[in-house]
Amino acid sequence: MWSVHKFGGTCVGCPDRIKSVAEIVVKDVSERKLVVVSAMSKVTDMMYDLIKRAQSRDESFLSALDAVLEKHTSTAKDMLEGDDLLSFLSRLHDDINNLKAMLRAIYIAGHATESFTDFVVGYGELWSAQMLSLVIKQKGYDCKWMDTRDVLVVNPTSSNQVDPDFPESERRLDKWFSNNPSSIIIATGFIATTPDNIPTTLKRDGSDFSAAIMGALLRAGQVTIWTDVDGVYSADPRKVSEAVILHTLSYQEAWEMSYFGANVLHPRTIIPVMRYDIPIVIRNVFNLAAPGTKICRPSADDNGEHVQSPVKGFATIDNLALVNVEGTGMAGVPGTASAIFSTVKDVGANVIMISQASSEHSVCFAVPEKEVNSVAEALRSRFNRALDAGRLSQVAIIPNCSILATVGQKMASTPGVSATLFNALAKANINIRAIAQGCSEYNITVVVKRDDCIKALRAVHSRFYLSRTTLSMGIIGPGLIGATLLDQLRDQTAELKEKFNIDLRVMGITSSKKMLLSDSGIDLSNWKEQQSEQGKAADMQKFVQHVHGNHFIPNTVLVDCTADSYIASHYYDWLRKGIHIITPNKKANSGPLDQYLKLRSLQRQSYTHYFYEATVGAGLPIISTLRGLLETGDKILSIEGIFSGTLSYIFNKFKGGRKFSEVVTEAKQAGYTEPDPRDDLSGTDVARKVIILARECGMKLELSDIPPESLVPEPLRAIESAEEFMQQLPHFDEDWAKKLQAADGAGEVLRYVGVVDVTNEKGLVKLKSYKKDHPFAQLSGSDNIILFTTERYKEQPLIVRGPGAGAEVTAGGVFSDILRLASYLGAPS
Ligand SMILES: NC(=O)C1=CN([C@@H]2O[C@H](COP(=O)(O)OP(=O)(O)OC[C@H]3O[C@@H](n4cnc5c(N)ncnc54)[C@H](O)[C@@H]3O)[C@@H](O)[C@H]2O)C=CC1
Ligand SMILES: N[C@@H](CC=O)C(=O)O
């Protein structure tokens, strides 16, 4: 059984490499071996350059020819010795003399015919084949070299390609073997002959094609294509760093991948071997340990890939434009498509993909960008009358497009593949301009904006191949909650990556003064030092652009850990850009009603997520509980509770002769208060939470509809800074002591409560006294308690209770929103 190998120009680029190739050949234990070689790297270009110089009557073709001679002489001297060296050099000199004469003729004529050119460039292969065969012979093996022009017969076709004449080539091959019996043959790639014995070449990717034809002629057991990569990747590794080597591909898959720009093999290469089911193996000459990629007929246990995916790989083509021919006069008119595409053919443009909906009102197709204007012009002139009469409404061009092709033989008959694909694109906020899938189902092609292409490629690759959900995160406001969140992320990201395939990368952290940016993810163990040493002046626009513009991660989330309404005013714009938002900041949801409604309606229409569980009850599941009730059809009657961790703490601790101002200071130090504690004491923070829940229930309330009972002493309300307020507060301790005594005397406790009265469409926020056995009186620390009275929970309300403020629980609530987002985006649960 024959084994065929092909080594490209880089594999035989210098003496050492030629020696390693010889080593690989002799180590192949196959009974008989045929090795196809290209010219040494750069030599084919040097040969074309000789012709160019001679044609333009430039005498320097002589010195350029000397350089060719020198390259091969020194290579041969480095590897060969004795008679072998002498015979090679003597033949080389004869060849160079012949070339000199040929080039002189071209110089005189000022022109080179195609066959003359093919003859000249083919010398590179003749020399590399001879040198390799002599190196193998010197190792003590029987080895012959073959000028493939004696064997391989091809017919040129109209499209600058050639069709092999298999029967004639087979006949000539048999004859060649009877004259040159040997178990190792080194054959020239790229070159061939016409049936009239005129030298020709196999045109583009010729040497791979030579190897495939030889494989077919010999009915070889395998054709190995040696190159400088470990095999075929699931996507271009320069664009997708997580791309993996595919162990097997079917012929059709390899064909589709290579058509779509993946550097696999020219599709033509596959045809001859496919006919006889001969596997092609792509291997790395510089990494013999890598098994490579085997292209073959799929076997029953084909899916030895480490991830069982119906999709094998992804490829892209850039620099395309779509042409859309549209109009009501096309439907049901036979010949329209034929007229469109014959016009495109007349322009000589190549149609890369076609899509037509069954309403027949439009035909859309992709062509190379550089050809689109002439295509559109030709169509407008061809359909001039139809356009004038309105039967066609337009011939439109959509420029700057790219194709993303998803390839896999197992996609056929696997429902859900396209849904997953489109879902991954939707989640990365990528708009699809056109779609094509043939009924062979090997390939789903989508057209996207060129600027989106790499992001699209990464989104679908990670969805199918790695099922790893990668999030690019930007943290705004690293104060108490933000910094605690960063600590929690630091401690948990490795585990999330390993166990759940969730890859969280903080690409930026910004305070109001300084921002720290990273291209691959900030090391969270010392972000504070990095921020102070490398931080740049904060600039929200640049920050967002950095975190979102990073194309190597398909999804972006901004985490707003400020209490700033200015930051909240950006949410609309961010969501529109496809950026997900997570926040404990209450300002957006309790701000002006019209802006809130606009934000929610945008979010509901898009695939972008906005989560804010920590805005009410910090980490306690308040928003999610309410959502669960509403979405399952329960009817909320009222929500009542203690919503302020700060006020809960204050009234839990304000007893036994303690001073009011002291307890407030403690709450602030414990991290329960808002950045300005007056937001808590004034009841505004509770009013905001009541508004958030009321709006969640569909009530259209403004913050001004719920005037809270303020606990901020009247004279301190106008004070500028929070610090000064805290200094002045002790002056009012006596007033507070009296209030407390009054309640205590009545056997009651003070509690600051909020009520969402859904039945009467009202909200209420006030300080109330409760009997000491009331559930609200039983709390401790910063506990919140929230009672949901609903149709289903009417007799006994549904109660959520627990600490409702503080760094760890709040950051934990934000973190769990981040993980919810990851799971919405496809992370495993
Ligand atoms: N502390 C708690 O227990 C809870 C807090 N929250 C909310 O969490 C948010 C953060 O609270 P804390 O961390 O306690 O406050 P904090 O004052 O410690 O942190 C806020 C940070 O945001 C920064 N900041 C303000 N404006 C900014 C801007 N325009 N750009 C960048 N950074 C800016 C501040 O400099 C500060 O570092 C607030 O919205 C608060 O309502 C929600 C639930 C509980
Ligand atoms: N300051 C707030 C923090 C949570 O929203 C509170 O005290 O509840």
Ligand code: NA
């Ligand atoms: Na919550």
